[in-house]
Amino acid sequence: MKFIDAPVSGGQAGxxxxxxxxxxGGEEADFAAAxxxxxxxxxxxxxxxxxxxxxxxxxxxxxxxxxxxxxxAESIAFGQKAGLDVEKVVGVISKGAAGSWQMExxxxxxxxxxxxxxxxxxxxxxxxxICLSEAKRNGARLPVTALVDQFYAEVEAMxxxxxxxxxxxxxxNR
Numbered sequence: 493m494k495f496i497d498a499p500v501s502g503g504q505a506g507x508x509x510x511x512x513x514x515x516x517g518g519e520e521a522d523f524a525a526a527x528x529x530x531x532x533x534x535x536x537x538x539x540x541x542x543x544x545x546x547x548x549x550x551x552x553x554x555x556x557x558x559x560x561x562x563x564x565a566e567s568i569a570f571g572q573k574a575g576l577d578v579e580k581v582v583g584v585i586s587k588g589a590a591g592s593w594q595m596e597x598x599x600x601x602x603x604x605x606x607x608x609x610x611x612x613x614x615x616x617x618x619x620x621x622i623c624l625s626e627a628k629r630n631g632a633r634l635p636v637t638a639l640v641d642q643f644y645a646e647v648e649a650m651x652x653x654x655x656x657x658x659x660x661x662x663x664x665n666r
Contacts, residue, residue, distance in 0.1 A: 494522040497543055498530065499550035503611050511535040515553070517545030551626055554619040557657070558640040560594045565660035568602050572665070578603045598658040605665070610656030617644050 496518030506512040514530050514537040516523050523539040530537045540549045567590075571578045582599045585591070601609065620641040627634045643660055650666065652659050 494519070494525065495543060496522050496526055496539075497546040498526070499546050500534075501550065501553050502535075506535075507533065513553075514538075515540055515546045515549035517541055517543045517547065517549075519543075548626070551619070551623045554616065555623055555634065555637050557594065558616070558620060559636050560592050561598070561657050562636070562640045562643065562660055564592070564594050564599065565602065565658070565664055568599065568661055569664040572603070594658070598656070601656070602658045602661045605662065607652065607655035607659040607662060610658065612654045613644050613647050613657055613659060614653040616657045617641060617648065620644070 496516045498514050498516045500506070500512040500514050502512040510533045512534045514534045516526070516530075516537065516539050518539070519542070520539065527537055540546055568578055568582075571581055578599070582595060582603075586595045586599070598610070601607065620637055623637055624634060624641065626632075627637075640660070643663055644657075647655065647659050647663050650662065652662065655662070
C-alpha cells in the first residue's frame with residue numbers, strides 16, 4: 493500500500509478551475525506516482541517531506557490566512573471610518589507589499605458586507621483548532637492565530653458559522 497497526505501488550498505473556485513495548491517507528505521516514489529493525477533486539478537503541487545508534512549504545511553497555510561484576513565478586515569474598517577474610497581485604495585495597495593490573494597479576491601465583498609460565499613468560518617475554526625493543538629504539542633507560540641480564532645468564535649455567535657472567513661469585518665463593523 494502507498495500513501496501520501498495531500499491537503500489543498502484554493503477553495504471552491506480553485507477546485508472548479510483546476511487551480512488548487514496541493515501540499516503533500518510521503519515517500520518520494522509514492523509522490524511521483526500520484527503527482528500526474530494531482531496535476532489534473534492543481535496549479536501547484538509539492539512534496540513537503542515525509543507523511544504528515546502535507547498536513548503541517550496546510551496548518552502553516554491556515555495560520556497565514558487567519559492573520560492576513562484579520563489585517564485586511566482591520567484595514568477596510570479603518571478606511572471606511574476614514575471616509576476613503578476603499579475600492580480605489582485597494583486598487584493601489586494591492587499592487588504593493590500589502591497585496592495578497594485575500595485582498596484581490598475578498599476586498600469587494602468585504603467592503604459590501606457580503607459573506608455568503610467561500611470558505612466557512614466553522615471550517616476555519618476547525619483548522620485553527622488543529623493548528624493550536626499541534627502548536628501546543630510542538631511548543632510553537634501562535635498568539636495571533638489564537639486571537640483570530642476567538643474573533644471567529646464571535647462571528648459564529650453572530651450567526652456567521654457558514655459565512656466566508658472574510659466576515660471578520662462584520663465583527664469590526666457591528
